[in-house]
Amino acid sequence: MRHIRQQSTRRSALLGRGAVVATVPVAVAALLATAGPAAAGTTGASGAGDPYFKLAGNGGYHVSHYGLTLAYDTASRHLDGTAVLTARATESLTRFDLDFEGLKVTGLTVDQVKADFSRSGQELVVTPRHALRKGQEFRVTVTYSGTPGPVTDPDGSLDGWIPTDDGAFVAGEPQGAMTWFPANNHPRDKASYDFTITVPENRTAVANGVYLGKRTAHGKTTYRWRQSEPMAAYLATATVGKFKVEQYTTRDGIKVYNAVDPREATDTARVLKKLPSVLEWESKVFGPYPFRAAGAIVDHAPDVGYALETQTRPVYDSAPSTSTLVHESAHQWFGDSVSLTSWKDIWLNEGFATYAEWLYSEQHGGDSAQETFDDLYSRGASDDLWDFPPADPGSGANIFDTPVYARGAMALHELRTAVGDPTFYRILRAWVTEHRAGHGTTAQFESLAERESGKNLDKLFQTWLYSEGKPNKP
Template sequence: MRTGHLRSSRRVLLPAALLVLVTACGGGTAPMARPGAAGVNDPLFPGLGNDGYHVSHYGLTLDYEPEGNHLSGTAVIRARATEKLSAFNLDLKGLDVRSARVDGEPVRTSRKGTELTVELDKPVDKYRWFETTIVYDGQPQAVKDADGSTEGWVETDHGAVGLGEPAGSMAWFPGNHHPSDKAAYDIAVTVPKGFTAVANGELKRTEDKGPAGARRTTYTWHSGEPMASYLAVVAVGEFKVTTSKTPSGLPVYIAAHPGESEAAAKVAKLVPEVLDWAGGLFGPYPFSSTGAVIDRNPEVGYELETQPKPYFHAAPSDRLVVHELAHQWFGNSLTPRTWKDMWLSEGFAQYAEWMWEERSGGRSVRQIFDDYYDGRDPESKGEGGKTIWDFPPAGPGPETVSGLPVYGRGAMVLHKLREKLGDREFFRLVRGWAAQYRYQNVDTEGFVDFCEDAGDVGDVFDVWLFGKGRPAKR
């Protein structure tokens, strides 16, 4: 079983002769300190993230001036070493580092590309907790993905937004930017009076400061549940904010572009209904609040499941709201271990769309499946002759991590699994999957094993998940 598998690994007993060799080669001595690796060897983006430690908490204190697009920040990062470290890396794009401390002591740093190396005068021992403070500033930048989309720090007509999938979060704060390293967050953002700063989790307080005529407001947000950094968000704008609660008492916070008040009202009404419906299918909602940010951002042109309030670049359709809220279970609570496992997020979210359409009196899920298979559904094909059959859902490349097969064929895998198991067993399996790995990282191999342990899945995965080309319709 490979490293990171969801099942517990077997204990390996070494032959006596090999134990002698290990001891003779220094196996019994204290480990030497060494630098943590830059990158975690993700199958698609090997340079993302860093090895040698795991982060438990980010404390981000940001000050943003929309006029001139200037960001000043202090990041306090609490982490635990997984090996004895003489140095370690953080991911940071652009921005100037003004100072760095580890456990209160000044340390040296160096830069190479998006790698910020923190050099330690005194090693950090394995398993030891340590706190890193980075003070930085500059003009944060947008990032172009391998597939041509825009993320990072993106200016809008009334502010800016920081988006992170897959690598954009490094454009506005230093960190271990790989989905396998989830952490809690506290984010305080100071902006000019009249602007609103939205971030993850719940708004704990707002505070006005500064002299008359130059007042600024600090918005302090807390996200206690573990979160991958690509789901972190800061949206600054002249938003109109509405708050409410679902019938179960869950806080709802919606920030909308001044011109999207009608969409905000529609989303505020829809969110409780979708969460109640999805909770019946997937199990209890995993977070302590919900909501949305509804912007006008043509440069981005996509939605993102920022935790727990999705970001919409424009007024969303009902199906898009369903898709992004389904991600709160699949993608946010259960987060892909590597970017190659993305279909586990997008396949479930797409399948939720299909089920919502059927519930709303549209096509049945089976009809949608058939329309995808036959190429009648417009979402089954894209520009340049691309289709859902271009590659297996579990086998995207860096340019196709958000490709059609990851979404559409990922949903088809789930429907074939449902047909094989029957509704009762399928939804019992889905709720069990969401409950057992709540707030954890998951991977394709682990999901396959989980399903095979639950019942006879036949050749569903071999044909629909891993098979190349369009399989025979059965």
């Protein structure tokens, strides 16, 4: 997930802490048959079954595409939105939920027919006029308005729509997507996105994917973005502010769009110049870059305290360091392309991105991964590094703490030591290739590592991923 540059209760591996058209193959909603009466279906679950965030996501349907049309007034902080969700029922449904909190719903239709709805905490409960049949594709349109704000996570930090002095810093991990659009808000449910965002003409609105252009009229500018590859809702952004914009295409054909708050421009310039070389290096180590677009959003948001790997275009609360750039860029493979099945497995995101920092340092004149490992291992048994095993954080309050990042990376280093460099790098590349644009679990990674190495690695994984306390010296 997010990466912090200073010690906090959040994260940092070493410091104790990205319009449906022909190019997007998204089907248009249509009734496949006349639906039966309400009693013919079932009620979709109000959560996806995640042990840490029990109401996150929803059952009974899969969203394939979000069309989000937003208008944000930075002076009043008022947001008007229309969200069009193209989905398919995975069971017969008389009712289903969307995750949506705070903003007022002013209209809701299912396949252009007005539907009943009610609110229950973060759940927007939808009862369509006709039951949905299993396998049926349908379209939900929600109009809404209000003053969006963040949610407070179990560890006390904020995520979602976070107002700034010139706009909004929008970072949704793990819960915050529901603060600005209705969604099936769990990493298990990934979709393509189109964004149309209107802001005052002296502001820039930056979202995920490929920049499609802008138009200005009557003192307002509308920006359009398209994220074609599947994306979890928490990785969506619509960050707004006063930004200096830079665009170019890398020699690998990746379209780069950087937006930097002028207050952060001087400190950012040197680091962002490295982005093409960082992506090129990571592509050599992990496999081809998984998206069509890349870039960075560097905001001036001193109250946020973290950066986030929003898909294709990470958002930084201030000028990033090179290690933070490497970390968030590595997440495009580990976390964005290959997504979580459960938040309990978040070490698959953070441990891998942290180890990418170690590898980059090792191959660019800094400390070796072994030196970094040894430095961490020298910490006493009471250090917070050993508070819990990385593959079993215990609660949502712990998923961004030191063990997930640093001890997760240590587990990967132990794997590298056990199987040797050629096999280790083959494992990493196989992981992102076999699960590209999909999902993965810790058990699947363990199985892949044993398959590629031909070794029984049960003891290694048990020690470094699941065991309490400081492991015995390797």
